[in-house]
Amino acid sequence: MDFSMDNVTIFTHPLIQHKISILRDKRTGTNEFRALIEEIAMLMGFEALRDLPLQDVEVETPIETCMTPMIAGKKMAVVPILRAGLGMVNGILALVPSAKVGHIGLYRDEVTHEPHEYYCKLPSPIEQRTIVVTDPMLATGGSAVAAVDFIKQHGGRNIKFMAIIAAPEGLKRLQESHPDIQIYIGHLDRQLNENAYICPGLGDAGDRIFGTK
């Protein structure tokens, strides 16, 4: 499957790859799984946020007064896609504690696998913020496309999408539907199976984060 890589970053950092391998292991329990999802989100976020705008502010050090850069303006919003996306939020907040958090609730029709919205609450003014949408699994791309659609309808412009594992099918769909957003992927897996699970994947990310089944 071919897609242009212009707006996609696929991480090759050994720490991210190592942690994803532990996530995949079915013996990894809920506590460790949850902690790893957060850590990987933080490591990915560090790179994804490298273009946050800076402005010089005056600071008095113990030695003298200087102008020094700080994050400018209305900063950021993290918008997890419920529910698995919640697992990545604290990793981003560790980097930008002042970020606001919106939520988008979508459920997947079990037959068509298409997303339906049941909740959407975004911080305002959304149009002035860098928005990081989180979902650990970019599978069919249906939820990701719908979430970005909603955010754009509410005025969001500077949108980044972050997934820990993606299927080629979902990445292609998201790229084609929203070529203007930046996409960050921890690992690109082989394919979807007939139930729209990513192979080899890690199973149901929401169930593994929250210990449900």
Ligand code: URA
């Ligand atoms: N959602 C998941 O949690 N896992 C998959 O493999 C696909 C979608």
